[in-house]
Amino acid sequence: MSNSHFVRTQMLPAQKPPVGETGVIKWMRENLFSSWFNAILTFIGLWAVYALVSSSAPWFLNGVWTASSVDECRAIIAASAGEGASGACWAMINERWHQFMFGFFDRDEYWRPLLAFALLFVALSPVLYFNLRRPTMIMVGGAGAVLVVLLWGVGTDGWHLFLAAAVMAALAALAWFAPKHLLWVTLAFPATAFFLLWGGSVWAPVGVMLGFGIAVLIWRALHGLIGVTPAAAVAALVAFVWWGFLQGLLTGALAQALPAFSLPAEDSDRFGGFLLSFVIGVSAISASLPIGILLALGRRSDMFLIKTLSVGFIEFVRGVPLITMLFTASLLLQYFLPPQTNFDLILRVIILVSLFASAYIAEVIRGGLAALPRGQQEAADSLGLDYWQAQRLIIMPQALKVAIPGIVSSFIGLFKDTTLVALVGLADPLQGITKVVKADIAWKAAYWEPFIFVGAIFFIFCFSMSRYSMYLEQKLKTDHR
């Protein structure tokens, strides 16, 4: 019997996969040329990228950073890249960046807005990471380090640099040893920021904060005796009496006695650029959060009158464009206030923008409230919590968590919309400051540079905020799916 059959006893070595199934080629076949339609799309996409890059790259690459006018820029570009070449004149930004950033703020006082900006992050840290040592420490320390670099960058004198660094170091130490107490920084932040930005005597903002302190003390003393709502009413009444009549006397006397505690005053009309955008955006969103929460609760209330008023306010504000609110601030508000009341346009704009934002925040928070199952409210009721306790301990913490992405996107929208204040004559970075800069004959012909510079800064802030809110959303997601 011939042994004609053959049995292999060893495994063959594995063959290499076909060329089309590995590496770059496989990736390209799957991701770029999976069908004829996709191949066409790929070529259109490549062509678009090429067209964009080839038309804009020379302009960016030929950019000139140091020159004293657009004409000089053009001369330098013509000398280096040949006659007829076009290029950006970044020298304009180089010369005038401080106006885009700070408006007409006194150049020696730039440390004040910068310190206020760093303190904003310190004030935010306990809100985001309450009583967590490491993240608050990182946030405060990071803000301090960035602040020192920025202060050095804008050429602050040594004494104020040292002062700001010492303040931030003290706060960092506080964050390390008692992260809980950073909440006091948050509570004091509005007055601190007001003092830093507008200057003047320190006693006026202290007096205003004192009014809040008195109100809280009275409420704590009384709410056990006469109930939550009446105690709040009494506290509010006393605080208004304090602000209206007593505070002026006391702070006036203190300002006379201790004039050293003051900063050079800056008028509101010197605010401009991104400083103005941030002042309006941050104060409007922080003022609109409490109002928005109240409106959202009012809209869900069983009380007919409160519900009607809330719905009416929210729908009216959401139905009109922001510009009409801004023009109300600049033209109409004077009709509805007592005669001869005349206060700052910026303050009026902040009030109206806050009201505008609060309607949107109210809807975002209502979305968060609607996402909660009814059982949560019922559980709170069955535990015997009263309305405000239930809202504070059970409902709001969950609803706000759901609403965070919406709140952040409202803030992004509001921050972008601060460019509209140019239409009522304030110096926003996009139109107001650009007009001022281009009024100089040297920079008159710079069309695109301001757009690109301002747009890039807006993009950086808005994009990072939206990414951060996506990250938060992922992180706070506690439902297991």
Next chain:
Amino acid sequence: MAMVSDAPKGNFRLSMLVYDTRYRSITIQVIVLGLFIAFVAWLLMNLQANLAAKDKDISYSFLFNRAGYDIDQQLIPYTNDSTHGRALFVGLFNTLAVSIAACFAATLIGVTAGVLRLSKNWIVGRLMTVYIEVFRNVPLLLWILLAFSIFAQVMPEPKDFKVTQEMVDQGLEPPAQKIFFDSIAITNRGTNVPAPVLDRPLGSFSVLNVPINLSVLAAVAVIWGSFWVNGRIRASAKAIQEDTGFRPVTWWKSLLVLILPITALLFALGFHWDIPAFAVGESGVSKGFNFVGGISLAHSFTALFLALSIYHGTYIAEAVRAGILAISRGQTEAAYALGMRPNRTMNLIILPQALRVIVPPLISQYLNITKNSTLGMAISYLDLKGTLGGITLNQTGRELECMLLMMLIYLFLSLTISVGMNIFNNSVKLKER
């Protein structure tokens, strides 16, 4: 021992207004009502005092006075001899024109970009991501100003389109060319687009000084009729399909019904396009200083329209993407298991379900487009904000009346859009038991 007891029926005490939950809500509402009335009264008293101090009154009679200013884009007849009230309506129609056009374009851009961002094609997906992130993270006002600057600074002057004697002699082309089959000329003064013209129009009549064009009415009626007949054809085809299982071929009937009547009507009316061009003298030399014929669109309209549709297109794209992603993968897999191709899966399975997620944010974007059209003010687009809230307000000095009326009109527009879109939303909503 009584297990259930009624609420105590004691006498009513004043403290129950605060402590008893049955009465407390009434107490609170009465207090709030009092405060609200006091607040409104305070505002009105201030208003009265301020008006008296400025020697003004509240009167809308200025709406019937001569306006005395020109508006370059008018959808209803208007001259500077017309009244402020008519200027208001011209502005309102301009607001509506740019908003409606931008809503359509933004939907088109948004749906395309949203679907393409989910495409498996790597480069297209990335490009769309870049487009969406760049445009939505920069203020709308910047895009409006940028678009306007590009039109006003970069585009050629009308004289660059002219053919001169030397060009004819040497066989050269003028430095600037019209685009889109030689029909649209974009100059730094405006965009000249072809105008539809009828040689034998049906005439028009006017209601309240607003002319109504009979030819347009006829065309709308014919198109509506065609769609109605087409619907009948499809319905009967569906009925046959459900009876017999075979669907009769209807596409040629549909095509015929949809195209033939309107073509016949347009032919009967002598329809043709009036293409903007320079007057041409002997031997092909252009004459005059600007284009003749066609419609000249002001850059304020074009720039506002472009910026609104591109900016809000990104938001719509995100809404579309979120809607598609909200449909579970099982739906796609089930469709594939039934043997459907990717295209039909998208059209028949995914999109109808995604629509009910997409429509609510879409409504709010339409509202935002309408409200944001007020930003046209930055580039002097004379919409409602530009006429009533701008020039009329400045000329008459009646801030209070103009602002209040304008807010009410915008409020009315917003509420109309949201009511209309909510009706649409309810009709596409998934019907559950």
